[in-house]
Amino acid sequence: MSARTEPEHRAADPTGRDDAGGPAARTDRVRRPGFGRLVWAEWTKLRSVPAWLVGLAVAALLTAAIGLLICGASVCSRQDAHGREVACTATVGPDGRNVTDRFYFVHRPMTGDGSLTVRLTALDASQPWAKAGIMVKDGIRPGAGYAAVLVTPGHGARLQDDFAHDVAGPAGTVSPGRPRWLRLTRAGDRLTGAVSPDGHRWTTVGTARLAGLPRTAQVGLFAATPLDFGRTDSLTQSTVHPEATVATATFDRVRATGGAAGTAWTGTRIGDTGPLPSAAGGYHRAGDTLTVRGSGDIAPAVSSIESITPVERTLLGSFAGLVAIAVVAISSIGTEYRRGTIRLTLLASPRRGRVLAAKALVVGGAVFLVGLATAAVAVALGTTLLRANGNVLAAVPPGTVLRVVVGTAALLAVAAVLALAVGAIVRHAVGAIVAVLAGLILPYLLAAVLPVLPAPAAEWLLRVSPAAGFAVQQTMLAYPQVDAAYTPLDGYYPLAPWQGFAVLCGWALVALAVATLLLRRRDA
Amino acid sequence: MQQTAITVTGLRKRYGSVVALDGMSFRAQPGRVTGFLGPNGAGKSTTMRVILGLDHPNAGEATVGDRPYRSLPDPLRRLGALLDAGAVHPARSGRNHLLWLARCAGLPASRVDAVLDLVGLRSAARRRAGGYSLGMRQRLGIAAALLGDPPALLLDEPFNGMDPEGIVWLRGFLRSLAGQGRTVLVSSHLMGELEGTAEHVVVVGRGRVLADAPVAELIAAESGDRVVLRTPAVDRATAALTGAGGAVAAFGPDALVVTGLAAERVSALLAAAAVPVGQLAPHRATLEDAYLRLTREATQYRGADATARPGEVRR
Numbered sequence: 001m002s003a004r005t006e007p008e009h010r011a012a013d014p015t016g017r018d019d020a021g022g023p024a025a026r027t028d029r030v031r032r033p034g035f036g037r038l039v040w041a042e043w044t045k046l047r048s049v050p051a052w053l054v055g056l057a058v059a060a061l062l063t064a065a066i067g068l069l070i071c072g073a074s075v076c077s078r079q080d081a082h083g084r085e086v087a088c089t090a091t092v093g094p095d096g097r098n099v100t101d102r103f104y105f106v107h108r109p110m111t112g113d114g115s116l117t118v119r120l121t122a123l124d125a126s127q128p129w130a131k132a133g134i135m136v137k138d139g140i141r142p143g144a145g146y147a148a149v150l151v152t153p154g155h156g157a158r159l160q161d162d163f164a165h166d167v168a169g170p171a172g173t174v175s176p177g178r179p180r181w182l183r184l185t186r187a188g189d190r191l192t193g194a195v196s197p198d199g200h201r202w203t204t205v206g207t208a209r210l211a212g213l214p215r216t217a218q219v220g221l222f223a224a225t226p227l228d229f230g231r232t233d234s235l236t237q238s239t240v241h242p243e244a245t246v247a248t249a250t251f252d253r254v255r256a257t258g259g260a261a262g263t264a265w266t267g268t269r270i271g272d273t274g275p276l277p278s279a280a281g282g283y284h285r286a287g288d289t290l291t292v293r294g295s296g297d298i299a300p301a302v303s304s305i306e307s308i309t310p311v312e313r314t315l316l317g318s319f320a321g322l323v324a325i326a327v328v329a330i331s332s333i334g335t336e337y338r339r340g341t342i343r344l345t346l347l348a349s350p351r352r353g354r355v356l357a358a359k360a361l362v363v364g365g366a367v368f369l370v371g372l373a374t375a376a377v378a379v380a381l382g383t384t385l386l387r388a389n390g391n392v393l394a395a396v397p398p399g400t401v402l403r404v405v406v407g408t409a410a411l412l413a414v415a416a417v418l419a420l421a422v423g424a425i426v427r428h429a430v431g432a433i434v435a436v437l438a439g440l441i442l443p444y445l446l447a448a449v450l451p452v453l454p455a456p457a458a459e460w461l462l463r464v465s466p467a468a469g470f471a472v473q474q475t476m477l478a479y480p481q482v483d484a485a486y487t488p489l490d491g492y493y494p495l496a497p498w499q500g501f502a503v504l505c506g507w508a509l510v511a512l513a514v515a516t517l518l519l520r521r522r523d524a
Numbered sequence: 525m526q527q528t529a530i531t532v533t534g535l536r537k538r539y540g541s542v543v544a545l546d547g548m549s550f551r552a553q554p555g556r557v558t559g560f561l562g563p564n565g566a567g568k569s570t571t572m573r574v575i576l577g578l579d580h581p582n583a584g585e586a587t588v589g590d591r592p593y594r595s596l597p598d599p600l601r602r603l604g605a606l607l608d609a610g611a612v613h614p615a616r617s618g619r620n621h622l623l624w625l626a627r628c629a630g631l632p633a634s635r636v637d638a639v640l641d642l643v644g645l646r647s648a649a650r651r652r653a654g655g656y657s658l659g660m661r662q663r664l665g666i667a668a669a670l671l672g673d674p675p676a677l678l679l680d681e682p683f684n685g686m687d688p689e690g691i692v693w694l695r696g697f698l699r700s701l702a703g704q705g706r707t708v709l710v711s712s713h714l715m716g717e718l719e720g721t722a723e724h725v726v727v728v729g730r731g732r733v734l735a736d737a738p739v740a741e742l743i744a745a746e747s748g749d750r751v752v753l754r755t756p757a758v759d760r761a762t763a764a765l766t767g768a769g770g771a772v773a774a775f776g777p778d779a780l781v782v783t784g785l786a787a788e789r790v791s792a793l794l795a796a797a798a799v800p801v802g803q804l805a806p807h808r809a810t811l812e813d814a815y816l817r818l819t820r821e822a823t824q825y826r827g828a829d830a831t832a833r834p835g836e837v838r839r
Contacts, residue, residue: 037630040627042624045616048620048623048624049613049615051615335613339610339611339612339613344625344668346577346578347600348599348629350599351594523578524573524578
């Protein structure tokens, strides 16, 4: 080749990128290899080391196997009023979520519009969220829709409907010298609750709309008080030791208008009493005075009270899979430093920030796909196994299950990117793995799996550490109107699913930014 | 072939208190093999890393063509480099090692097979690189450097670990690459490896250029006007030559080294004096001689330096 006489021999380069020649080229915007090429190169690297593919498979197996082991060992034990073992059941409310619907109802049919007014002269109950008042309910089936205006010992007057909705009215409770008047008015599917200290000056608490409430519903007086639950927890089993408390409410001056008018009352215990015959309740009528005794609660179900198993129980193995994933992610950058291939990588792509971005995309993307398949299989098999063992799965909308599956995949992917970035910062595989275990896995295990930390410490860890990302797996909702142990162990995280995930993303982004900065500054 | 010289201008680089590069300047021209010689620790590898944009110099600049490496579009098609033959993931096959590099440069897989053929590694291409001998890894590294068919090549100690057959092959291969008009810069700390391969050498020591000259010129300068002769009549020969202004030194019982007279003149003088001559030849220094003389000073200085500061870290 007579190169010296033909300096432009390569002018026919099909890529047309030969623009480094003249001084004019210096002023051109330098054209770089496309980002797509880097991603392809990083994918080639990842797929061509068998140990990394094995690592991802191990992650999938660990996640699914641990989840299935826990599901296989989970049993639901429940006793009836005679101390016999019975199948676990759960009640579902109008919105498809689980509810607690246990109380004593003194009722009669109500056809069309009308109103009921009563005076509540006494409420004897120990629990702050004990309830007594007037209710219109779509029949006496547990879980049927309702609206109620009620008084509590600790939280004043309220208008509540369909278990999850709660509107606060005037504060203060009922005492012998200070009765409370209550009124519930139906107009079509709208129910308006009002309270008054004297029967003359009325305050409207709110209006509830009960879609689909039939023309004939049940109207009446009720009393309920949450059971005092004692519980022992283990990884696979929760045993409940409930103690019944009873609320006693005394009503008089019952006045009905329209369809609510009538004379006869029927007393019904709504929902089962479980192992506590004393929780059955009852009522007593003496002239104009009605005394109602009731136990239980009318509220959204929380997993620590109802024997329901959250669907994310099937994904308890995620942390173990994440350990394997972190090892692969860290190794993918760690070996580049250990073997010196990082220099080749930077020779091929002198724009260093893009190298890390491409690596993060490939590692994160591969982990996301593996995580998605793993989570889908673990949830499908795990829920089948749980049901076969007599467990009752918490009822959640299909979108929530989808979010848990996709969220788990995203959680694993972002955690992998975080591990990768830590590996790029530390440049030493063992050190990086220790850092990821200490910063991500350990807080999760301490705060959300093993009952070792006090609740405030556990909550703090799950707010600020990367382990907050596990919140994306939670399906249970916490309600202010239900006093319960809302601990991470029960499936309640201090942050909402996507908030917790955002905390993890924040950690990953910061780590990636630091790693990029260091990669740019350091000699390779 | 587009001509792409590698130019280094006034490079300075410190690692803590150690000066690795102390004003390094030279230019490797297209169309020839430039040997980059110096003892271990002279700054060869550091210079190469700076040329490749891996290390940041404290002062000075290195360009490929007329641009710093890091601003080259498609760098693998401009400059091919072999820095460290061990830089492979042991579990990855040689072919996959080249394949990811090819993906970065937007080159097809067929190019990977082509360079594997060029370096004679086709049969081992699908085996894990961890099982390669050092010589095979050197071939793999050279294949990686050649992937983008670049007009310039930079090879750090490519002869390391090669068997004699491999060394012979590589010498010829480097010459043929230069013959195609490419710039070939090859470092070594052993002279013999480059003798007969490099047309031009840059000898460095202590982070500085000690000599930057064609090999022929260096050898001529080292050889000087010296003639080696063998004669049974040592005394008569000495008398004849010193009388004509030559300096004569005994070199064994029947050999003399004459300085200051050309070989033809020595021959004529001895013939005139009727001195019997067994053998007469102008003395030819080797590249190694030149190299040793050039680096001796620097090496000695380094030795003294090391004694003075025993705690110092050397690169």
